[in-house]
Amino acid sequence: MCGIVGYVGGQQAYPIIVKGLHRLEYRGYDSAGIAITTDKQLNIYKQAGKVSDLEDFVKDKNVKGNIGIGHTRWATHGVPNQLNAHPHKSGDSNLALIHNGIIENYDSLKKALIKRGHVFESETDTEVLVHLIEEIKKNEKVNLFEAVRLALNEVIGAYAILVIDKENNEEIIAARKGSPLVIGIGKGEYFVASDATPIVEYTRNVVYLEDEQIARINKKEALEIKTISNIIKTPYIDELELSLEAIEKEGFEHFMLKEIFEQPKCILDTMRGRINAKTGEITLGGILDYEKKILNAERIIIVACGTSWHAGLIGEYLFEDLARISVEVEYASEFRYRNPIITEKDVVLAISQSGETADTMAALELAKQKGATILGICNVVGSSIPRLTDAGSYTHAGPEIGVASTKAFTTQVVVLTLMALRIAKEKGTLTNTEYRQIITELELIPKKVEKVLELDDLIKEIAAEFKDATNFLYLGRGYNFPVALEGALKLKEISYIHAEGYPAAEMKHGPIALIDEHMPIVVLATRKGNYEKVVSNIQEVKARGGRLIAIVTEGDKTVKELADYCIEIPACFEELMPLLSIIPLQLLSYHIAVMRNCNVDQPRNLAKSVTVE
Numbered sequence: 001m002c003g004i005v006g007y008v009g010g011q012q013a014y015p016i017i018v019k020g021l022h023r024l025e026y027r028g029y030d031s032a033g034i035a036i037t038t039d040k041q042l043n044i045y046k047q048a049g050k051v052s053d054l055e056d057f058v059k060d061k062n063v064k065g066n067i068g069i070g071h072t073r074w075a076t077h078g079v080p081n082q083l084n085a086h087p088h089k090s091g092d093s094n095l096a097l098i099h100n101g102i103i104e105n106y107d108s109l110k111k112a113l114i115k116r117g118h119v120f121e122s123e124t125d126t127e128v129l130v131h132l133i134e135e136i137k138k139n140e141k142v143n144l145f146e147a148v149r150l151a152l153n154e155v156i157g158a159y160a161i162l163v164i165d166k167e168n169n170e171e172i173i174a175a176r177k178g179s180p181l182v183i184g185i186g187k188g189e190y191f192v193a194s195d196a197t198p199i200v201e202y203t204r205n206v207v208y209l210e211d212e213q214i215a216r217i218n219k220k221e222a223l224e225i226k227t228i229s230n231i232i233k234t235p236y237i238d239e240l241e242l243s244l245e246a247i248e249k250e251g252f253e254h255f256m257l258k259e260i261f262e263q264p265k266c267i268l269d270t271m272r273g274r275i276n277a278k279t280g281e282i283t284l285g286g287i288l289d290y291e292k293k294i295l296n297a298e299r300i301i302i303v304a305c306g307t308s309w310h311a312g313l314i315g316e317y318l319f320e321d322l323a324r325i326s327v328e329v330e331y332a333s334e335f336r337y338r339n340p341i342i343t344e345k346d347v348v349l350a351i352s353q354s355g356e357t358a359d360t361m362a363a364l365e366l367a368k369q370k371g372a373t374i375l376g377i378c379n380v381v382g383s384s385i386p387r388l389t390d391a392g393s394y395t396h397a398g399p400e401i402g403v404a405s406t407k408a409f410t411t412q413v414v415v416l417t418l419m420a421l422r423i424a425k426e427k428g429t430l431t432n433t434e435y436r437q438i439i440t441e442l443e444l445i446p447k448k449v450e451k452v453l454e455l456d457d458l459i460k461e462i463a464a465e466f467k468d469a470t471n472f473l474y475l476g477r478g479y480n481f482p483v484a485l486e487g488a489l490k491l492k493e494i495s496y497i498h499a500e501g502y503p504a505a506e507m508k509h510g511p512i513a514l515i516d517e518h519m520p521i522v523v524l525a526t527r528k529g530n531y532e533k534v535v536s537n538i539q540e541v542k543a544r545g546g547r548l549i550a551i552v553t554e555g556d557k558t559v560k561e562l563a564d565y566c567i568e569i570p571a572c573f574e575e576l577m578p579l580l581s582i583i584p585l586q587l588l589s590y591h592i593a594v595m596r597n598c599n600v601d602q603p604r605n606l607a608k609s610v611t612v613e
């Protein structure tokens with residue numbers, strides 16, 4: 001993670017970089033720093049905390065200059081203090097470098113550099129890299145571009161880096177491997193950042209740097225790109241489709257709330273153009289060529305992390321239930337290290353909002369090596385996973401900025417539903433009538449989500465009642481079980497209340513011991529599925545004095561009599577219920593977090609995009 005921004009051109013660099021850092025703060029907010037050069041003078045300012053702390057710090061400092069780089073950090077090596085904050089400088093204080101990623105062999109490089117007389121100020125792996133570049137530049141008598149290239153040949157690990165030299169106020173050197181980097185091309189100016197959000201208001205012409213590529217970004221010259229093995233590449237200029245509104249709060253108090261309320265629209269966008277209104281035919285253009293592979297797959301292995309893993313669990317129910325294909329859902333971080341059995345007949349499907357999660361990428365790479373077909377469901381267009389996979393489908397949810405994932409989750413579930421339905425139709429595991437009924441129901445989901453969102457005031461009242469609880473239990477069965485896991489994760493992430501999600505029936509094998517009159521229990525008890533069985537589980541909770549918040553189907557009477565609070569959501573098919581039942585849980589955790597004065601959009605210790613393992 002970590003966010004990086006750079007600017008070189010005719011404008012003042014500082015305001016552009018700070019604005020960019022605010023946009024990238026979702027990637028990490030342990031510390032922030034900036035390096036600006038002017039008249040062969042290098043000014044570096046850094047501060048523990050958020051970008052706003054950096055802004056306060058530099059108020060009376062000289063930030064003048066037309067070239068600079070900035071960084072917002074999610075700490076990996078070294079505590080998040082001022083010393084470990086980026087940028088880091090070379091021993092002679094000529095070079096400044098920012099880095100997103102991990103240099104795995106930094107320890108051996110550092111020891112060797114210390115032996116050769118280098119002195120380090122921080123505990124970071126990044127500082128090692130800038131010293132290495134400095135040494136190569138001096139010893140080999142090469143320019144910065146070449147020195148960076150040679151240094152990267154000695155590095156094992158992942159990186160997106162920007163380097164500037166106070167002797168050259170016209171040039172930034174950028175390189176990437178495993179962490180994203182986008183270069184925006186303006187007139188006589190360049191912007192470079194971890195994603196396109198800091199760039200979008202200045203130019204729509206961008207170049208996505210590829211892995212192991214290094215760029216010389218000189219304001220007076222055309223962009224020059226080569227690989228770290230010294231092969232020259234012609235830059236491919238893409239046009240940005242991102243809109244400025246999509247990355248602003250538009251009147252909402254937090255990005256997370258905006259993103260929760262955007263879900264009806266996002267779900268529509270995910271389905272747009274993929275369901276033929278007349279025939280009900282589903283077309284997922286991105287995987288068309290690989291449909292046969294999926295149809296004939298012996299199993300589908302879904303790899304993901306966090307919320308995307310929960311979406312994967314719903315995918316398991318959908319593919320097995322509708323398309324009768326066996327599915328395994330794996331934490332990418334476990335899968336990649338446990339010598340999994342993968343064959344050419346397997347389809348490995350990665351789910352990732354960011355398309356950059358290091359463990360998910362590594363799991364895919366492993367599956368690729370073993371000959372499996374690799375597919376992806378991602379939100380960020382042009383990110384690393386879509387580039388790596390054989391084929392895939394975008395969720396089209398638009399930028400998700402709140403660290404706790406909401407609209408990414410529901411749109412991932414929509415894509416999984418479309419995939420499962422398409423395969424079911426091809427395989428004939430659903431009758432035509434069943435297929436058409438589910439499609440009709442799916443098309444009604446955006447309107448039904450809108451109805452659930454109307455319950456916001458009621459959910460706020462419930463939040464006020466439970467905001468001081470120290471533990472929560474979330475229970476669900478069948479399709480609602482992954483929803484219970486996701487609801488608990490949302491609460492943990494943003495309100496710091498301990499919460500566990502459990503299959504409702506499994507509760508009696510342990511968590512039931514936790515239940516007393518202080519324990520709130522959120523139960524997903526919507527109609528169909530295992531409703532009667534969930535009602536029995538509710539009775540078990542009630543008998544032990546637990547305080548019940550139930551998510552039920554409109555008109556429910558049985559659970560209403562048992563629960564302390566009921567949230568009634570519209571009826572829908574069991575297979576699609578997660579798309580509705582997750583909404584009250586997102587709102588509940590949002591309101592509890594706000595009432596506890598937590599930083600909803602940037603919860604402590606977390607980052608949106610985890611590009612380290």
Ligand code: G6P
Pocket residue numbers: 305306307308351352353354355356357360403404405606607608609610
């Ligand atoms: C981080 C984020 C989560 C996200 C997970 C996986 O932990 O904070 O919200 O679910 O990474 O990210 P991905 O981008 O792969 O979906």
